[in-house]
Amino acid sequence: MRIDGAAEAQRVFLQQHQLEDLSPYEMPNPGNAIMKISRDIEYSLYKRAERRYRAAEVIRIITSGGTDIVSSVVRGFPDLDATFLSVSQHRKSRAGRSFEQHISRLLRDGRIAFEEQAVTGGRRPDFVLPSLVVMKAKNRTFEEAMVLSAKTTLRERWKQVTMEKFNCALFLATVDDRVSSAAIDDMNNQGIHLVVPESLKKSKETCYNGKTNVITFREFFDEEISSKRPSYRRT
Incomplete structure (x- = not known):
């Protein structure tokens, strides 16, 4: 089907x-x-x-x-x-x-440069920004590239992302509203930032509010892309 x-x-x-x-x-x-x-x-x-x-x-x-x-x-x-x-x-x-x-x-x-399912180091992250060429550049800085992974629900699968060490910022987008506070803290220790819907970040039913490594999609595009990495934007 x-x-x-x-x-x-x-x-x-x-x-x-x-x-x-x-x-x-x-x-x-x-x-x-x-x-x-x-x-x-x-x-x-x-x-x-x-x-x-x-x-x-x-x-x-x-x-x-x-x-x-x-x-x-x-x-x-x-x-x-x-x-x-x-x-x-x-x-x-x-x-x-x-x-x-x-x-x-x-x-x-949004005219943002990216590559999907690009193979690097034997791994295949969902999205590499801005490109695999930049990701593999030996003289790039930590902030010049990022990996964005997407998982509707996390459970223990977020740990797959920690295995994908690319010497760059790691972001994990999700719509999961049941992630525990302990799991969020574990992700923070692993250098993973969660990207969640705006309503879930504000909700009292989730553990996202107040967590420094949890940002909204709005913050991701405005701060992580437009402010910190404006070169990702195509004109």
Whole structure:
């Protein structure tokens, strides 16, 4: 099954907000925009398409076992179980890919130089800014390059980022609202800055507020890009 609603979700958001593109410099809260597009709009589009596809698949499995529904379900249970497992796995992988696509769109529409999935040192970070050439330059400073990783949910997976030591600033973008205070402190000790939606940073339900290594998408684009690294911006 191929259900790719990232581009369609972006189109719906732009239409709803009467925007021409997803430049983070044309929106007050780019992080909230990404969360809205991925969690609400795209998920709704995906569920609608998934329902049509999976319903037909379940009906095929059940009806292939004969006219007795109970017996058909029993006989078809292994196939049904595999179908529902596939649904769960596909949802998780789709969410991760889509989140990267939405961040890529923000960078592109914001005219920010970057490379996606660039292989360096045997690793493949989600985004290298401004380029792999700059990243690999032996005479560059620590601040001249950065790695931006994207993970919808963190759990223990944030530790993958610490393995990717590139002698540059490390940023981890997420929409996860369940990251513990201890995990955030551990990331700080590893030199990782979290980039989160504006509403999550302010929320009393998260542990982000008051953490020095947690910034919003707004702060990321204004301070880390425009102020500290203006050369990343294409004219």
